[in-house]
Amino acid sequence: xxxxxxxxxxxxxxxxxxxxxxxxxxxxxxxxxxxxxxxxxxxxxxxxxxxxxxxxxxxxxxxxxxxxxxxxxxxxxxxxxxxxxxxxxxxxxxxxxxxxxxxxxxxxxxxxxxxxxxxxxxxxxxxxxxxxxxxxxxxxxxxxxxxxxxxxxxxxxxxxxxxxxxxxxxxxxxxxxxxxxxxxxxxxxxxxxxxxxxxxxxxxxxxxxxxxx
Numbered sequence: 001x002x003x004x005x006x007x008x009x010x011x012x013x014x015x016x017x018x019x020x021x022x023x024x025x026x027x028x029x030x031x032x033x034x035x036x037x038x039x040x041x042x043x044x045x046x047x048x049x050x051x052x053x054x055x056x057x058x059x060x061x062x063x064x065x066x067x068x069x070x071x072x073x074x075x076x077x078x079x080x081x082x083x084x085x086x087x088x089x090x091x092x093x094x095x096x097x098x099x100x101x102x103x104x105x106x107x108x109x110x111x112x113x114x115x116x117x118x119x120x121x122x123x124x125x126x127x128x129x130x131x132x133x134x135x136x137x138x139x140x141x142x143x144x145x146x147x148x149x150x151x152x153x154x155x156x157x158x159x160x161x162x163x164x165x166x167x168x169x170x171x172x173x174x175x176x177x178x179x180x181x182x183x184x185x186x187x188x189x190x191x192x193x194x195x196x197x198x199x200x201x202x203x204x205x206x207x208x209x210x211x212x213x
Contacts, residue, residue: 003031004118007049009042009065010057010084012181015107019055019084022111023118030118037086039063043189046072053118058085058096059185066099073100079123086155086185103127108178151193157211159186164203164212 006023008015016035023030033211034049036042040063046054054072061073070083082103083096096104102121105113106129117127152160155176163171169187173180187199196202 003028004053004122005029005033005049005051006118007034007036007042007045007051007054008032009036009039009045009060009068010079011037011060012057012088013037014179015057015181015205018179019114022114023055025111026115030115039065039068042068045070047075050076051079053102054079054081054124055084055118056081056101060169065183066095069096069099069101080118082117082121082127086182086189089120101126105129105146107182152211156186156190156193157185159167160206161212163187163199 008016008019008023010019017036018067020032020035024030030053033051036044036045039060042054042065043055043063049083054069056065056069060068064070065083065085069083070082072079077100081100084105084107085204086107098141101115103126105117105127109117109129113129120127158176159172162175167175169180169183173183176183187202190202191197193203194202196205
């Protein structure tokens with residue numbers, strides 16, 4: 001089987017470098033043929049390079065990953081797209097599936113998981129991280145009006161508890177084995193879900209509602 005040709009899309013150079021490094025561990029099962037730093041550039045590069053698989057960030061300035069996925073899928077249905085995200089909401093997963101993605105993984109996915117996802121995608125099998133699948137099922141059971149507790153994912157509550165305990169972004173990242181950028185992205189989602197403007201307000205809401213101790 002020829003190598004799987006991959007395009008990496010993320011607006012953060014460090015994340016792109018991390019993905020490239022992980023995929024290069026595949027012993028040429030996956031070969032990175034290009035990178036893009038925005039949704040707009042992703043659409044252009046996908047048309048230019050015709051990769052087999054695109055590893056796509058969801059949250060980017062301008063055209064986000066889901067809209068870029070729609071455009072690439074319309075122009076080249078044979079190109080498989082795997083979204084890389086920190087978003088565990090049922091709505092986001094549903095929107096991504098409707099856009100035509102072949103996979104939906106968390107940003108802390110291991111190199112083996114990324115490589116297996118690429119292989120499964122080109123073979124026509126969808127890949128969704130087990131944690132995301134669990135979130136989808138749990139939110140579906142809760143219905144369309146989840147409580148404040150249910151609105152936050154397990155990882156978001158974990159991060160919020162550490163922030164409430166006084167940890168910095170770097171300390172949270174180190175404790176959880178994720179990047180500071182991933183922590184900041186989680187915090188943005190937490191603020192949005194709780195209607196908070198900053199960390200102090202988010203912690204105050206979390207304490208009042210029993211999300212943290």
